Amino acid sequence: MAKQRVKLTAAEKSELFAEAVITIVLLLLLDLSVVILIYLTVLQNKNLVNGIFFLKKTITFAGGHHLWSWHNIFIGIMAVGDLLVLYWRLIRRYHQMQLRHVISELHYIANGHFDHTISFKVKTDLQKVIDSINSLVDSTVTAMNEEKAIEKSKDELISNVSHDIRTPLTSIIGYLGLLKSGISDLADQQKYIDIAYSKAEQMKSLAHDLLEYTTLQSTTTKLNLAPLHLYSMLEQVEAGFELEAEKKQIGFNIEVRPKDLTIQADPEKLVRVYNNLITNALKYGSGATQINLIANLVNKSQVELRVENNGAKIPADSLKKIFDRFYRVETSRNTKTGGTGLGLAITKSIVDLHHGQIRCESDDSWTRFIITLPLGSSKAKNTA
Template identity: 55%
Template sequence: MKKVILTGKEKSELLVEGIVTVILLLMLNFAVVMMIRQMIAGNPSLESAIWGVKNGVVLGNAYHLWSWQNLFIAVMGIGDAIVVYWRLIRRYHQMQMRHVIAELHYIAEGHLEHRISFEVNTDLQKVIASINALVDSTVRSMEEERQIEKSKDELITNVSHDIRTPLTSIIGYLGLIEDKQYRSEEELLKYTHTAYLKAKQMKVLVEDLFEYTKVRQTTTPLNVVSFNMAAMLEQLAASFELEAGKKGMEVSVSTTPDVIMMEADTEKLGRVFNNLIVNALKYGDGGKHIFLDATKVGSEVVVKVSNDGPPIPNDALNQLFDRFYRVEESRSQETGGTGLGLAIAQSIVTLHGGYIYAESSADLTSFVIHLPLKIGQTLTQRGTEK
């Protein structure tokens, strides 16, 4: 912070202001004295009462150090000094305000990185602090707006790319069929089957995209019910038992305590766990186990979906929940992933007032979910914050 530095012109203005004020005060003092003299002219008793020395300290034989006349002159002198000081301070504050306004105009011209760094000893300092805070808030809002626009552009680009790839294949194979460029019925069935698979891939992408945009909205309603998390995980394990067996994997469930009653939207939470288990089956190559663990900790439940497949690189862990992010592009295309599953899972968990993160080591890759046991209070707080 720095003090306002006056220009040469402003210093001259202050000097002229002081001189003019002194001259005006001297003229006023002279006028007051003349009025008093006229009032007491021809009245010796009144003059004696006003100007005479009734009490005082005498220096020598003639000069009275303290008298009504000396007191009157002193009071007038002090009053004049106060008026001059007040006038100069007032003008100085006006000049400070002028400098602040000039800085504000500079910022308004587009120099949003600039801040007013003046230090003043008046309420103007609060105004300066408010202006700087307002500019900071504006810059943050503009940056957030830019990020939103960038995010929208990236979303459109990624969706266009992911839709165009299967769509191109569909059009290509249907074009071959349309032009009768097949040699046998077996080849025709091959073309139609490939087009069918690509169409299903597009359908999955569109459904995931719809789900993602829906759960990203904070106003998305939740159908909250009371349920047993332990029972839900057991049902999930049973539903994936056959598919896991085909891949040589086993799904096991562990809960502490045995019954964990909580509140949530079971349909949306089911989507979260389905996505995580499907990912474990797709990318847990070489692994033998998928572990579903739930533990009640205070007022929340911590659920881990783990597998003993290949670890995820550390530099990829923080990007896993970015939409359309794939650790290995070729492998995801091969397995038909859209890159939206984990982003959807994160949005659903956030809707419930919880959070999710991933951790990976040579032994286990785990997705850890923290959820409140009572979601009603969390949703009320979220609505109040809005």
């Protein structure tokens, strides 16, 4: 929206008109006084009169025209001067009115309307002040929105953690209560112990993931960068999931181009990224038979990493939220798959620390997690 000039109120227009009238009257009185003084001075000096007459006769223009009467020229000069003074007075008063409008806008903002900007423009240096005020307002609004988002995020975090802790904790207390009562037989006791232990492991996993996530979100978290041979790393990662993949009849395929591709990254954290993505594929990639681990050199400064599986498609609505903490694709917050809802949020945090980007694409054939990382260390955070 284009900015408009300052709109004067009726009172301000009247003030400007009065300024013009008063200025004209004063200038006319001043001009009259000057003319009278000069005229009296000239008449009292015969030599001056003769000199002026001589100049008028001597100075001629094209066509033999002589110089006009001296007082007409002088009056003309004074008229031009009067117009300049009048313009200066009016523009000066107009700029004062603009300043009053800016001050009024500042008072309005200071009274709590922190999202209000000054919508008019001026042609003086005052515009720099207006631009600075608007920039400050924008920064304030952005900071306020970020603070609200942080507060909302904290509330959601507390709510989600409370829910995920309360559910297994309730089960643990319930089964331990049955064991304490002594009314169950030996077979049931072993069953209750197994369930309670499983729920305790679930709580431990949640606590571990939550601690890791909050650590990664800290501004003081640094990376231990080192040269990382991608093909060797992917082979080691694949070996760690080989047995679980065989049980689900899922095969691995590793592709690295060029095969000796090496990047500067934090090996431990990047392995965690792959562990999370592969675990996600094994748990949620229903019907998958293949997981591809692909690394390609994009250009001289970037590398693209892919983890693909040909399992069930992720709904489009879920793709927008898949990296949100505690988000699960399942419609209910059940934990049958054993997930904490933090794995992909941790993955994104690690990628962000490397100053990279991650996105997810999913169709009927493949679900792909695509990561773009800087090839070197110049854009990543290093440790002291």
